[in-house]
Amino acid sequence: MSLAQIRYFVAVAEEGNVGRAADRLHIAQPPVSRQIQALEAEIGTPLFVRTPRGMRLLPSGEAFLHRARRILNALEEATAAARAAGLTSAEVERGTVASRRG
Amino acid sequence: MSLAQIRYFVAVAEEGNVGRAADRLHIAQPPVSRQIQALEAEIGTPLFVRTPRGMRLLPSGEAFLHRARRILNALEEATAAARAAGLTSAEVERGTVASRRG
DNA sequence: CGACTTTACGGGTCGCGTAAGTATA
DNA sequence: TATACTTACGCGACCCGTAAAGTCG
Numbered sequence: 124m125s126l127a128q129i130r131y132f133v134a135v136a137e138e139g140n141v142g143r144a145a146d147r148l149h150i151a152q153p154p155v156s157r158q159i160q161a162l163e164a165e166i167g168t169p170l171f172v173r174t175p176r177g178m179r180l181l182p183s184g185e186a187f188l189h190r191a192r193r194i195l196n197a198l199e200e201a202t203a204a205a206r207a208a209g210l211t212s213a214e215v216e217r218g219t220v221a222s223r224r225g
Numbered sequence: 226m227s228l229a230q231i232r233y234f235v236a237v238a239e240e241g242n243v244g245r246a247a248d249r250l251h252i253a254q255p256p257v258s259r260q261i262q263a264l265e266a267e268i269g270t271p272l273f274v275r276t277p278r279g280m281r282l283l284p285s286g287e288a289f290l291h292r293a294r295r296i297l298n299a300l301e302e303a304t305a306a307a308r309a310a311g312l313t314s315a316e317v318e319r320g321t322v323a324s325r326r327g
Numbered sequence: 328c329g330a331c332t333t334t335a336c337g338g339g340t341c342g343c344g345t346a347a348g349t350a351t352a
Numbered sequence: 353t354a355t356a357c358t359t360a361c362g363c364g365a366c367c368c369g370t371a372a373a374g375t376c377g
Binding site: 328329330331332333334335336337338339340341342343344345346347348349350351352 | 353354355356357358359360361362363364365366367368369370371372373374375376377
């Protein structure tokens with residue numbers, strides 16, 4: 124499983140359709156379709172039902188969607204937190220935090 | 226950023242040393258070292274201080290470590306939840322849930 | 328000089344894009 | 353026959369492992 128697969132999954136779940144998800148992700152449809160298949164294969168159960176109108180979430184997909192969003196949010200938060208702590212340390216090393224005059 | 230990078234980071238943070246982290250991950254040292262560098266480059270700040278004795282977490286690294294663990298836990302939980310919901314649906318479709326006579 | 332991290336280099340794998348195929352209403 | 357998902361195929365990028373180099377007490 125990769126973060127790309129998780130992002131693709133969320134896009135498809137929210138758009139209800141591989142084509143629009145691909146547009147939103149700025150990539151072609153086939154990679155999205157393939158990665159969704161790989162994700163379902165790894166989890167061991169389908170996440171969508173395929174209809175001629177698009178992709179509809181199964182209960183397994185709904186369950187995964189909530190957690191997928193949490194993972195992506197946690198990822199952004201982790202990056203932001205580390206970056207903020209890093210900047211703070213850099214400021215401390217230059218003695219520019221206590222007074223905030225820098 | 227990739228899940229592999231996050232896993233490598235946690236291993237290095239917990240082992241305090243690239244070599245032991247690599248052993249634990251069952252891969253060679255150089256990939257671990259490279260991925261940690263790539264992670265730091267992407268975040269934009271160092272996460273460790275390098276000493277001749279190993280790698281020591283900076284405040285930014287501590288901040289990232291907590292979130293990294295949460296991400297990996299959320300990932301496992303997401304897989305388990307989807308798998309469980311999928312099995313339940315499969316049982317429902319075969320009519321084997323209500324009575325549990327398998 | 329010993330332990331650890333980093334750089335160099337070659338090979339295999341993975342993922343994307345284009346093009347063609349399949350299916351349903 | 354229009355719309356949407358899927359398979360086929362070729363190519364570039366990424367990642368790993370081995371080997372060599374750099375660094376600090």
